[in-house]
Amino acid sequence: MAKHRISAASKTTIARAVLGATVIASALGANAVAANADTATGVAAATAARHPDTAIAAHKAGDRVEETKVNVTADQVLALARAQVGTSENSYGGGTKYQQWYAASKRAAETVARDGGNRAAYLNAAWCSMFVSWVGEQTGARPQVGWDAYTVAHAKWFAANHRFGTVAKPGAVVFFSWDGGKSLSDIQHVGFVVKDNQNGTISTIEGNTGNGRVEERIRPKSQVVGYGYPQYRA
Template sequence: MPTAKDILRIARSQLGTSERSDGWTKYGAAYEDRKHVRGFARAAWCDMFVGWCAVQAGALSIVGDFAYTPSHAQWFADRGRWGHKPRVGAIIFFDWSGSHSRPAIDHVGIVEAVRADGSVVTLEGNTDNAVRRRVRRSGIAGYGYPAYSTGSRPPSKPDKPKPGTAAPRWPGRYITQPPATSGNDVRTWQRQMRARGWHLAVDGVYGPASEKVARAFQKEKRLQQDGVIGPATWAAAWTAPLT
């Protein structure tokens, strides 16, 4: 099992790496390859940098793999690994508005050190368009605690996991297109896939973009690759391990 030192070593090796003039980064491009989607190579990349470091450190399953920071924070909370005490190797989440609300989170990094004065030294991607070391004292919404092999237990009173990690009952109809299936069950599935890190609109309509994500997900989880949300694919959206 990887340690906090492993991911910090990787993150430090990237200090000074910047995005291209057109916004392209290797972190976003690698995320596209892992998720079998497009549109991220030139997107905001702070969380994809964290995922890239996790891949290199062999820690993706315990760090998470996201491009959307609120979903990443919720992923930790759902596992009982969210709190407000800084520790080395923790994933630090920021809300610049100061609300300290997980849905409002808009930046992320990795804690490198905790100082006696209460400030936190971080390694962050997409800060001034590069990977940089920062000292943070404000804007901190909370921390995710990866299950490293040592020194990574969550705080004594973490937020409790929210219910619903088991799959809700399959709606009883196959979600497919064409013609495009629509409704609350489609929206429920889209919301769950987005929470898992897939780039997907939550509009309640199972169109071509949703089918593309479904096929990629089915391939990743070794399910029948038909682009149809039946009982097995529906359940896997909640129960299949993150990769």
């Protein structure tokens, strides 16, 4: 069954998941784990090297907030997200390339330091935010889409960048609360906006939805907490 959020209460349990060193070594490669144990400072330096026009704006709750121009359109991001439709997790809630990529990523080292646990925990963890992060990475829009495994932290990253609001736009990152809560702490799920249907609903592409798949969905706006706005190329 799809898991929509890594909650504060579940982090300790996830961190103790039955995934030993042998499992993560086979999924990621022992060298990948060591090679990607970068600090936040290392991530910033690598990002600046790839994007010379980057300006590091501020720190928020221990996470580095980036303001980076990218040469990627919303249509390109949505095209890749749509190409993932049908991808499914295994019976343990893992096995996706999104989880494997995140567990081996530089960001995983930062979020483990922030939230506790270990890289192996991400291999079977809720992956809706990892899916959004992966699409951003693969298209080159990651500095604007953000990357995190925790939906609340992902939304706070947009808010810290003053790019969080209540208007549905194609390519926006949409954050949901199933009971209609409007606080960032209420967020349980995340995906991409395809369009505003102008009838109280939005069309979306989401990972870790339904029975743990990437799917296109139609969602009521009443379940939306807000939207993060990547600064795509027009």
